[in-house]
Amino acid sequence: xxxxxxxxxxxxSQIREATSWDQLKHNHNxxxxxxxxxxxxxxxxxxxYPLGLGVWLSFTDTKIGRVGQFIGYENYEWLWDDAxxxxxxxxxxxxxxxxxxxxxxxxxxxxxxxxxxxxxxAMLRAMVLIPFIxxxxxxxxxxxxxxxxxxxxxxxxxxxxxxxSQNINFLxxxxxxxxxxxxxxxxxxxxxxxxxxxxxxxxxxxxLYEAATLDGASRWQMFRHITYxxxxxxxxxxxxxxxxxxxxxxxxxxxxxxxxxxxxxHLMATLSYxxxxxxxxxxxxxxxxxxxxxxxxxxxxxxxxxxQRRKWQQGESxx
Amino acid sequence: MTDLPTxxxxxxxxxxSSAPTADHSEGMSYLQSVPRRLVTLYLPxxxxxxxxxxxxYWMGLTAVKPDAQLLDMDTYSPFWTWNPTFKHFYKLLFESxxxxxxxxxxxxxxxxxxxxxxxxxxxxYAIVRLRYKGANVVGGLIFLAYLVPPSILFIxxxxxxxxxxxxxxxxxxxxxxPTILIPFSTWLLMGYFKTIPFELEECALIDGASRWQILIKIVxxxxxxxxxxxxxxxxxxCWNEFIYALTFLQSVQNKxxxxxxxxxxxxxxxxxxxxxxAGALAGSLPLVxxxxxxxxxYVSAMTGAVKE
Numbered sequence: 066x067x068x069x070x071x072x073x074x075x076x077x078s079q080i081r082e083a084t085s086w087d088q089l090k091h092n093h094n095x096x097x098x099x100x101x102x103x104x105x106x107x108x109x110x111x112x113x114y115p116l117g118l119g120v121w122l123s124f125t126d127t128k129i130g131r132v133g134q135f136i137g138y139e140n141y142e143w144l145w146d147d148a149x150x151x152x153x154x155x156x157x158x159x160x161x162x163x164x165x166x167x168x169x170x171x172x173x174x175x176x177x178x179x180x181x182x183x184x185x186x187a188m189l190r191a192m193v194l195i196p197f198i199x200x201x202x203x204x205x206x207x208x209x210x211x212x213x214x215x216x217x218x219x220x221x222x223x224x225x226x227x228x229x230s231q232n233i234n235f236l237x238x239x240x241x242x243x244x245x246x247x248x249x250x251x252x253x254x255x256x257x258x259x260x261x262x263x264x265x266x267x268x269x270x271x272x273l274y275e276a277a278t279l280d281g282a283s284r285w286q287m288f289r290h291i292t293y294x295x296x297x298x299x300x301x302x303x304x305x306x307x308x309x310x311x312x313x314x315x316x317x318x319x320x321x322x323x324x325x326x327x328x329x330x331h332l333m334a335t336l337s338y339x340x341x342x343x344x345x346x347x348x349x350x351x352x353x354x355x356x357x358x359x360x361x362x363x364x365x366x367x368x369x370x371x372x373q374r375r376k377w378q379q380g381e382s383x384x
Numbered sequence: 385m386t387d388l389p390t391x392x393x394x395x396x397x398x399x400x401s402s403a404p405t406a407d408h409s410e411g412m413s414y415l416q417s418v419p420r421r422l423v424t425l426y427l428p429x430x431x432x433x434x435x436x437x438x439x440x441y442w443m444g445l446t447a448v449k450p451d452a453q454l455l456d457m458d459t460y461s462p463f464w465t466w467n468p469t470f471k472h473f474y475k476l477l478f479e480s481x482x483x484x485x486x487x488x489x490x491x492x493x494x495x496x497x498x499x500x501x502x503x504x505x506x507x508x509y510a511i512v513r514l515r516y517k518g519a520n521v522v523g524g525l526i527f528l529a530y531l532v533p534p535s536i537l538f539i540x541x542x543x544x545x546x547x548x549x550x551x552x553x554x555x556x557x558x559x560x561x562p563t564i565l566i567p568f569s570t571w572l573l574m575g576y577f578k579t580i581p582f583e584l585e586e587c588a589l590i591d592g593a594s595r596w597q598i599l600i601k602i603v604x605x606x607x608x609x610x611x612x613x614x615x616x617x618x619x620x621x622c623w624n625e626f627i628y629a630l631t632f633l634q635s636v637q638n639k640x641x642x643x644x645x646x647x648x649x650x651x652x653x654x655x656x657x658x659x660x661x662a663g664a665l666a667g668s669l670p671l672v673x674x675x676x677x678x679x680x681x682y683v684s685a686m687t688g689a690v691k692e
Contacts, residue, residue, distance in 0.1 A: 096595055097516025104507035104566050105522075107499075108529050111541065112563040116532060119540035127543075171432070178429045189433065191679050196436050198675045198682070200624045202642035203664035207439040210446060210657055218442065221457055252436065260683060313533035316626035320646050334535035334627075341539045342631055354536040365531050 120358075122351035129345040140352035149328050150353065153336040159243070160332060161312045164250040168307055169300075171251065172258025177288075179259065180266045190260070197256040205320035208249045212236050212321075239329035242322055246330050249317055258303055265299035266292065301367070309364045313357060333357050446661035447472055454657060472662035481636055481644065482663060489640040490670075492554050492629075493622035496561035500618050501611065504566050508573035509599055513585065523574070530567035537563075538631045545632050556632040557640070561622050568621075569614035572685060576610030577603060613685035616678050623671055641667040 123140055127133030144150045179190055196204060211218055212235035220232040235241045269292060277287045315334040318324065324331035324339060331339075333353055341350020446454065448468035453460040476482045510516065511523045541560060542551075550556040580603055588598045604611070629640045636648065645663045649656050675682055 093514050094516045097510045097514040097519060100506040100510035100514065101522065102506075103499075103503035104526070104570060107503060107559070107562045107566055108526070111544070111560050112529055112532060112537065115537050115540035115544055118544065119536060122540055122543070174428070175432055178425060178432075181425055183425065189429075191676075193433065193436060194679075194683070195440065195672065195675075197686075198620060198671050199440070199668040200626075200642050200671070202624075202626050202646055203667050204439060206645065206660060206664045207443045210661060211439060211442060213657075216455065216457065216657075218462055221462055252439070255432075256436065257686065260686065264683070309531060309533065313535040315535050316642070319626070319630075337535070337539065338627070338631075342542070347539055347543065351539045354539055357533075357536055361531070361533070361536075365528065 119351050120355050122348055123355040125348045127347040127351075129342075129347060133348050136348075140349050141356075143349065144352055144356070149331070150336065152328055153331040153333050153353075154356075156243070156330060157312060157332045157334075160247055160250070160314070160330075161308060164247050164254065164311050165304065165308050167247075167251050168254040168258050168311075169304055172255050172303075173262055173300075175255060175259040176262035176266055177292075179263050190263070194256045194260055196253050197260075201253060201316050202320045204253060205249060205317045208245070208252075209236070209321050212245050236322055237326055239326055242326055242330050246318055246321055249321060250311060250314065253317070254307060254311070258307060261303045262296060262299065265296050269295050301370075305364055305367050309361060312360060312364070443661045443665050446657060447665050448662075449658065451658055472658040473666070475659055476662050476666060480659075481639075481648070482641075482666070484637055485639055485641045485644040486667070486670075488554060488638060489623060489642075489667075492557045492561070492640060493619050495554075495558045496565060496622050497615055497618040499558065500562040500565035500569055501614055503562065504569040504573055504614065505599070505604070505611075507566070508570045508577055509603060511570070512574050512577040513582075513603075514595070526567050526570050529563070530571065534564065534625075534627050538627050541628070542631050551632060552634045552638055554638060557625075557629055560628050560632070561625060564621060564625070565618040569618055572614050572617070573607065573610050576607045580606045609681065609684075612678060613681040616674060616682050617685035619674070620671055620682075 122133070124135055124137060125133030126136050126139070175193065179186070179193065183189075210216075214232060214234050214237055217232065217235060219235070220229070223229045224232070233241060235245050273291050274287055277291060282290070313334055314332060315338065318330055318332055318335045319338070322330045324335045328336075333356065337350040337353035339350075340346050340353060344350075445463075445465065448470065449465045450467055450469045450471070453465055453467070507522075507526070511519045511526075545551050545556045545560070550559065584602055584606075585598050588602055593601070624642070625640075626642050629643045630646075633639050633643065636644070639647070641663075645660065645667065649660045649663060
């Protein structure tokens with residue numbers, strides 16, 4: 066009798082527990098929804114909506130202080146015949162390609178150097194990162210001063226070494242201005258690439274190198290067949306970020322040259338700022354900004370496949 | 385994604401070589417002779433470090449040089465000064481709006497960071513632990529949001545900010561910065577939350593704790609390093625941000641340091657170089673100090689998003 070009375074009670078308690086778990090499982094969707102509300106509100110109101118609005122604006126003739134009319138592809142047709150726009154596209158591609166390639170080269174080299182054993186290693190690694198932390202605009206101003214046409218320390222040093230007789234007009238000459246902004250971009254980007262790749266390098270097991278040494282591999286062979294393949298996934302991701310942010314760079318150019326001289330350093334971002342905010346042609350500016358989207362989508366696709374490949378290489382499922 | 389605990393150990397090892405598990409570099413360096421190391425390692429390294437740090441030396445030197453020496457490069461060596469002056473800093477602090485700009489930047493950065501972290505904690509917890517329907521899709525979308533650059537958003541955002549009546553107010557920045565910060569810190573915190581044993585939460589659930597209690601009393605205290613990382617990185621990004629601040633703010637008193645220095649000090653007048661460099665230096669110092677104290681967290685935050 067006691068047993069019979071006990072059994073249902075036990076069953077009942079089991080059932081109650083089960084239902085409370087079930088309830089929690091069912092509530093997950095609602096709970097999840099409420100937890101997501103703040104983040105989603107920000108991202109929808111100030112990111113997704115403006116993104117759509119930007120594309121819409123590019124099809125209108127909106128000006129500052131005046132609501133625009135839908136004008137179809139006119140802005141784009143206008144840009145198609147605009148030499149300055151094409152120059153900015155060319156500059157952006159040149160800037161992105163050169164800066165990213167050199168950042169990668171020097172960043173990887175620096176990462177390999179920092180991975181060596183030496184005194185004051187930790188301090189050195191921390192110091193290398195400083196250009197990345199200091200606000201870009203402020204370091205751009207330092208470069209502005211370093212590249213000053215009259216008081217440039219580089220011109221001064223070269224003159225005193227007897228290598229040149231005239232000051233170099235760093236930011237006033239089209240070729241030099243391009244070199245200078247690309248240099249500043251590389252200077253700022255190398256620490257990020259180097260430290261991230263260094264983090265990747267440290268996950269490579271030293272026993273692989275020991276084995277390779279015993280087999281008589283040269284340093285280059287070790288790099289080519291051990292370091293590089295193991296680093297590939299992280300390189301893919303880092304370089305995608307690097308390309309993406311170099312492509313859409315604004316502040317460095319704006320602080321150093323504002324697109325000049327003769328539009329030689331105008332990137333698409335700076336040109337769209339100039340047309341939209343300074344010139345007041347919001348529609349046209351939005352069209353220039355929207356023209357960047359296809360390039361960005363390309364970079365994002367590469368990033369996506371880079372990440373996928375990384376998971377696959379680690380033998381993980383896509384959870 | 386299960387490799388996160390080891391990942392973080394390794395990231396720490398990047399900057400603290402004392403961590404024995406993380407550093408494999410001791411290995412075979414004895415195979416190289418000293419002169420060889422001098423050429424292959426120390427020489428290139430010192431050149432790169434010199435180039436990376438020189439602009440800061442130059443900034444600092446210019447900031448304390450008297451104007452006369454700054455512009456007379458024939459009588460005085462440009463690389464050093466024997467009469468440092470703090471006139472530029474004095475002018476900056478007492479005869480310009482600089483303290484106000486610093487305050488604006490600080491205020492905007494702290495508020496935006498705080499909002500972003502609250503939103504990110506909730507979002508990251510929901511994605512990792514509640515595993516509601518569509519959590520993976522939302523996680524992917526948040527990652528994509530990280531890839532949308534401000535350069536293509538600032539024009540429509542300017543019209544939105546104007547419509548909402550936020551133009552030329554710090555609130556415009558406080559509300560728009562989180563769109564840059566949330567994707568990153570959510571991604572970072574997701575990684576940290578995954579490292580917290582699920583069993584702890586199960587026990588609490590069985591003891592009758594609500595999800596909210598679990599988050600506040602169990603998950604957050606365990607995720608403090610992650611929160612610090614997210615905080616520092618968000619704060620740095622806010623301090624750095626330029627294009628939104630340039631577009632949404634107009635009056636001189638409301639500006640943030642980067643925008644104010646570019647717009648207010650730069651007027652083609654060569655005699656302002658000292659103040660300009662002093663301003664740039666003073667504007668960078670808070671971040672460098674913060675960084676010096678939390679180097680490890682900073683690096684793990686920086687590489688965190690990439691690692692995921």
